Amino acid sequence: MADQIKYTLTEQDMPKSWYNIMADLPSPLPAVLHPGTGQPVGPADLAPLFPMEIIKQEVSGERWIDIPDPVRQIYFQWRPTPLYRARRLERALDTPARIYYKYEGVSPSGSHKPNTAVPQAFYNKQEGVKRITTETGAGQWGSSLAFAGSLFGIEIDVYMVKVSFQQKPYRRALMESYGARCVASPSTETNSGRAVLAQNPDSTGSLGIAISEAVEMAAQRDDTKYALGSVLNHVLMHQTVLGLEAKRQMEMAGDDPDVIVGCTGGGSNFAGIAFPYLGEQLRGGRKRRIVAVEPAACPSLTRGKYAYDFGDTSKLTPLVKMHTLGSSFVPPGFHAGGLRYHGMAPQVSHVKELGLIEAKAYHQLACFEAGVQFARAEGIVPAPEANHAVRGAIDEALRCKREGKSEVILFNLCGHGHFDMQAYIDYFGGKLKDLDYDAKELAMALAGLPSVAAE
Amino acid sequence: MADQIKYTLTEQDMPKSWYNIMADLPSPLPAVLHPGTGQPVGPADLAPLFPMEIIKQEVSGERWIDIPDPVRQIYFQWRPTPLYRARRLERALDTPARIYYKYEGVSPSGSHKPNTAVPQAFYNKQEGVKRITTETGAGQWGSSLAFAGSLFGIEIDVYMVKVSFQQKPYRRALMESYGARCVASPSTETNSGRAVLAQNPDSTGSLGIAISEAVEMAAQRDDTKYALGSVLNHVLMHQTVLGLEAKRQMEMAGDDPDVIVGCTGGGSNFAGIAFPYLGEQLRGGRKRRIVAVEPAACPSLTRGKYAYDFGDTSKLTPLVKMHTLGSSFVPPGFHAGGLRYHGMAPQVSHVKELGLIEAKAYHQLACFEAGVQFARAEGIVPAPEANHAVRGAIDEALRCKREGKSEVILFNLCGHGHFDMQAYIDYFGGKLKDLDYDAKELAMALAGLPSVAAE
Numbered sequence: 001m002a003d004q005i006k007y008t009l010t011e012q013d014m015p016k017s018w019y020n021i022m023a024d025l026p027s028p029l030p031a032v033l034h035p036g037t038g039q040p041v042g043p044a045d046l047a048p049l050f051p052m053e054i055i056k057q058e059v060s061g062e063r064w065i066d067i068p069d070p071v072r073q074i075y076f077q078w079r080p081t082p083l084y085r086a087r088r089l090e091r092a093l094d095t096p097a098r099i100y101y102k103y104e105g106v107s108p109s110g111s112h113k114p115n116t117a118v119p120q121a122f123y124n125k126q127e128g129v130k131r132i133t134t135e136t137g138a139g140q141w142g143s144s145l146a147f148a149g150s151l152f153g154i155e156i157d158v159y160m161v162k163v164s165f166q167q168k169p170y171r172r173a174l175m176e177s178y179g180a181r182c183v184a185s186p187s188t189e190t191n192s193g194r195a196v197l198a199q200n201p202d203s204t205g206s207l208g209i210a211i212s213e214a215v216e217m218a219a220q221r222d223d224t225k226y227a228l229g230s231v232l233n234h235v236l237m238h239q240t241v242l243g244l245e246a247k248r249q250m251e252m253a254g255d256d257p258d259v260i261v262g263c264t265g266g267g268s269n270f271a272g273i274a275f276p277y278l279g280e281q282l283r284g285g286r287k288r289r290i291v292a293v294e295p296a297a298c299p300s301l302t303r304g305k306y307a308y309d310f311g312d313t314s315k316l317t318p319l320v321k322m323h324t325l326g327s328s329f330v331p332p333g334f335h336a337g338g339l340r341y342h343g344m345a346p347q348v349s350h351v352k353e354l355g356l357i358e359a360k361a362y363h364q365l366a367c368f369e370a371g372v373q374f375a376r377a378e379g380i381v382p383a384p385e386a387n388h389a390v391r392g393a394i395d396e397a398l399r400c401k402r403e404g405k406s407e408v409i410l411f412n413l414c415g416h417g418h419f420d421m422q423a424y425i426d427y428f429g430g431k432l433k434d435l436d437y438d439a440k441e442l443a444m445a446l447a448g449l450p451s452v453a454a455e
Numbered sequence: 456m457a458d459q460i461k462y463t464l465t466e467q468d469m470p471k472s473w474y475n476i477m478a479d480l481p482s483p484l485p486a487v488l489h490p491g492t493g494q495p496v497g498p499a500d501l502a503p504l505f506p507m508e509i510i511k512q513e514v515s516g517e518r519w520i521d522i523p524d525p526v527r528q529i530y531f532q533w534r535p536t537p538l539y540r541a542r543r544l545e546r547a548l549d550t551p552a553r554i555y556y557k558y559e560g561v562s563p564s565g566s567h568k569p570n571t572a573v574p575q576a577f578y579n580k581q582e583g584v585k586r587i588t589t590e591t592g593a594g595q596w597g598s599s600l601a602f603a604g605s606l607f608g609i610e611i612d613v614y615m616v617k618v619s620f621q622q623k624p625y626r627r628a629l630m631e632s633y634g635a636r637c638v639a640s641p642s643t644e645t646n647s648g649r650a651v652l653a654q655n656p657d658s659t660g661s662l663g664i665a666i667s668e669a670v671e672m673a674a675q676r677d678d679t680k681y682a683l684g685s686v687l688n689h690v691l692m693h694q695t696v697l698g699l700e701a702k703r704q705m706e707m708a709g710d711d712p713d714v715i716v717g718c719t720g721g722g723s724n725f726a727g728i729a730f731p732y733l734g735e736q737l738r739g740g741r742k743r744r745i746v747a748v749e750p751a752a753c754p755s756l757t758r759g760k761y762a763y764d765f766g767d768t769s770k771l772t773p774l775v776k777m778h779t780l781g782s783s784f785v786p787p788g789f790h791a792g793g794l795r796y797h798g799m800a801p802q803v804s805h806v807k808e809l810g811l812i813e814a815k816a817y818h819q820l821a822c823f824e825a826g827v828q829f830a831r832a833e834g835i836v837p838a839p840e841a842n843h844a845v846r847g848a849i850d851e852a853l854r855c856k857r858e859g860k861s862e863v864i865l866f867n868l869c870g871h872g873h874f875d876m877q878a879y880i881d882y883f884g885g886k887l888k889d890l891d892y893d894a895k896e897l898a899m900a901l902a903g904l905p906s907v908a909a910e
Contacts (some may be wrong), residue, residue: 008529075462104733108834150831170876176883177830375632376605379563418873421625428631
């Protein structure tokens with residue numbers, strides 16, 4: 001038999017707990033603040049939006065949090081996911097590096113998002129919630145929550161950024177296949193949406209606007225809560241299931257990563273792959289390079305300010321300290337819709353600020369070039385978001401080639417591109433361009449950051 | 456822990472051989488005939504189109520044929536595939552039946568097709584072939600061969616039925632992502648294509664026409680061969696890898712299927728799930744019901760004639776005895792493009808004629824209804840082709856409910872619907888209609904069957 005390319009865990013090997021990095025952070029995360037009072041928010045402030053178990057997880061300092069049995073039972077449908085050694089890509093690059101990737105595209109919705117959609121739906125169900133509202137950009141999150149809702153019999157209302165709603169009818173159809181309702185945002189259903197449309201009837205929307213709409217709808221009804229697909233602590237924690245698996249699989253492979261790469265939009269798939277390793281380091285273990293790769297057109301980690309900001313455009317959410325481009329910032333319409341968010345997860349921002357991780361930004365053409373090279377070598381067409389991680393990993397492998405080093409590179413391939421083929425059509429047709437944010441708009445958005453007395 | 460829903464094999468458990476039903480057939484398959492002479496074809500007749508190893512497999516009487524190590528190595532990327540117990544679907548149907556499904560959508564191209572694309576590309580590579588031509592309907596086969604070609608560095612030219620080429624730009628983009636060339640058929644590149652266009656410039660194509668184009672191009676160049684994604688004996692044999700796995704997984708589950716269901720276009724995914732069980736029966740083992748489900752708009756098994764016919768429209772292929780609607784028959788444009796073929800695999804036709812399997816035809820609305828019910832229960836959106844198998848399995852489960860029987864039903868979910876969401880959009884939008892073939896056209900096509908002295 002030839003060289004091994006896949007490392008498979010049994011269901012028995014699937015992690016029984018999520019890893020919570022809060023337990024190991026060298027300094028605590030800055031408090032979440034109430035926008036009115038400037039004081040730290042308490043559980044009661046969040047109760048209209050989230051079930052109590054989620055709120056507890058959001059603030060927990062426990063290192064390990066049990067994955068409930070019914071959630072594990074559903075995880076089993078696609079988990080443990082495979083870890084691959086990218087031998088064919090290594091040969092194509094002629095690199096001495098050993099490249100591994102964790103592949104989350106095998107989930108029902110084709111990305112890592114169900115890892116948190118399922119427990120969020122479960123905890124909501126436990127507390128009697130009948131309906132969950134949410135937002136989605138490219139649609140990975142919306143379709144994942146739609147999937148989870150169908151399993152637990154919870155109605156799902158998804159506010160989908162209008163430009164994606166129009167460009168990605170297949171994603172919408174997937175949500176509807178799972179029985180969810182999908183609404184183009186800004187919509188006329190909410191005050192937030194109507195306010196945006198009054199100012200700009202042609203608004204193509206943004207994640208910040210869609211969050212405002214979903215939060216507003218959830219706050220209005222007692223039987224309705226809100227769910228977020230990234231950014232928050234509990235979401236990042238749910239994603240550690242993938243990194244904990246990858247860690248065991250790397251041990252099976254007998255290799256230990258020197259560099260860990262993930263793409264960052266809100267930060268959840270990146271945290272999923274990185275935090276189990278970072279936690280080990282923070283507890284005195286080996287230090288590894290950890291690289292967050294973000295789009296140059298929406299560069300919160302590399303160009304944003306580490307400051308208190310709103311999570312949404314209408315300023316309905318609490319204030320969190322994060323790397324942000326300003327909640328009024330609207331990135332240009334590049335194809336990785338899942339990375340078009342003005343802020344970054346507070347936990348990821350915090351460890352970046354502590355110098356524990358690196359960040360790097362790429363334009364989209366370089367990412368698609370990497371994605372096509374990957375597809376031709378490995379047989380999997382990545383989502384545009386995942387192409388950022390592929391680019392980052394390939395560049396590390398090329399560096400190893402230049403330096404003659406056989407380092408071990410691990411990256412997270414967070415989803416497949418089956419619903420994003422229009423982007424590839426544009427790329428092959430020469431219609432895809434590198435896009436840049438408007439520097440003036442960024443300056444204005446940063447100037448408009450809320451002033452917070454506590455800072 | 457709750458009830459098990461997934462049965463996973465290790466890579467070590469993956470079959471080391473394909474199963475060849477030729478060894479166990481109670482009567483031999485009718486010979487393949489040369490259309491000019493009416494005499495059985497020999498290897499030399501097929502050599503311009505296929506590598507010798509494939510020709511050997513096509514006529515082999517060996518029961519087990521080794522899967523070459525390099526092919527197994529590539530299979531490992533997604534194989535063994537999971538077998539699921541559809542417990543949530545069972546609950547939704549409130550049936551005493553136990554429903555299991557084998558899921559082939561986890562392959563890089565999202566269907567069972569790479570199971571044969573990879574060995575076909577491998578054998579071509581071994582014999583120095585530089586380019587392979589093929590046809591594709593919905594695109595599952597074309598993208599699978601494109602994937603396999605990219606792994607072995609073989610150029611792939613795909614003639615895609617024009618109506619699918621236009622309706623499914625994402626499938627085409629997937630082929631191009633793997634580096635293949637995809638041409639709308641009928642094209643101006645071939646005599647066959649030009650002849651069709653001369654008669655009907657607006658022709659939207661058919662699988663029969665696309666096969667003619669691919670065969671013609673392969674016959675023209677020494678370094679070019681042809682590959683077929685279904686129908687032929689070696690293709691069906693390659694697909695038994697999935698049924699052999701399913702059989703072991705059913706043993707793990709401690710259940711034995713009373714009914715086995717698969718959808719049939721050319722017959723390969725059906726043979727893949729059914730033949731390992733049927734072979735056991737033919738060797739004196741248990742008799743099980745085996746049900747082939749086909750589209751009512753292209754009903755070769757239920758309405759076709761068992762007769763010698765051409766595999767293509769331009770009558771370039773040898774004559775094979777099969778259930779056929781006539782090689783000039785063009786089915787209406789229903790959404791399961793992979794099932795729009797005028798003929799049926801000779802092996803499947805043969806066992807049907809021997810009374811060893813049943814056949815059933817459904818219109819498309821009933822299939823989409825079943826597919827959506829399945830998606831909401833099980834989380835996977837099936838391909839329109841696979842919806843036929845889902846419909847068949849659900850109807851068996853509902854029969855069990857009426858009869859109060861807890862039978863075991865196994866079906867093959869041969870692919871996911873990520874590239875077919877337009878069909879679901881049409882279905883949800885009320886735009887999908889049940890289509891019927893033109894009875895007059897069918898009568899004419901059947902009247903035009905070649906007269907074969909040997910019959």
